[in-house]
Structures are given as structure tokens and as C-alpha cells.
Amino acid sequence: MKKYIFSLIAVLALGLFYGCDQSDQASTDEIKIGVILGFTGPIESLTPTMASSAELAMKEVSDSGLLLGGAKVSSVRADSTCVDAGAATSAAERLVTSDNVAAI
Numbered sequence: 001m002k003k004y005i006f007s008l009i010a011v012l013a014l015g016l017f018y019g020c021d022q023s024d025q026a027s028t029d030e031i032k033i034g035v036i037l038g039f040t041g042p043i044e045s046l047t048p049t050m051a052s053s054a055e056l057a058m059k060e061v062s063d064s065g066l067l068l069g070g071a072k073v074s075s076v077r078a079d080s081t082c083v084d085a086g087a088a089t090s091a092a093e094r095l096v097t098s099d100n101v102a103a104i
Helices: 002-019 047-064 085-097
Strands: 030-037 072-079
Touching (some): 030 047, 072 085
16 A cells, blocks of 8 residues: 555656646647556456546546646556566556656
């Protein structure tokens, strides 16, 4: 639970720092956020609903037009399998290096 809270605080802090950027951002900017969940594994029946909920929140933020001058937020899904730490680490690395997400 402590790791979850720390991760949440880190993502929120990243968002604050990202919002403090002084450069001019066009309204066509896209912010990618990684969603790592156990799409396979013991909780695979619950995961689609959790991912859809996160994506709905991102859609609401995008539709409001209030984030960073109208920037759009999109999600990139990755599978942690919920049982293999190596798979979760690999998924996070892929999100950062290949998919260029701003947050996970």
C-alpha cells in the first residue's frame, strides 16, 4: 500500500512539474499516460473495468480543455501479469522508451 501511495504522489508531482513548463504549448499537444495492469493473470476479469475507468478520467480531462491549454490525454496500455515482476518492469520500460509516456 505504501508503494501505491508513493507512486500516486510521484505521478501527481510529475504532473505539477509538467504543468510548470514555461514553453508555449499548442492545443494539439498530446500527453501519453501509461496504464500498467494485469491484463493477463489472476485478476484479468477485473482489469478491463479498471483500465476503462482510468481512460474515462483521461477522456474527461481532455474534453474539458482545461489541461495545459487544451492538451489531449491518451493512454497506452501495458500488461504486468500481476505475478511476474520482470514482466511488469519490462512493460514499464517499454512504455517509457518506446511509447514515450509522460507518466505511468
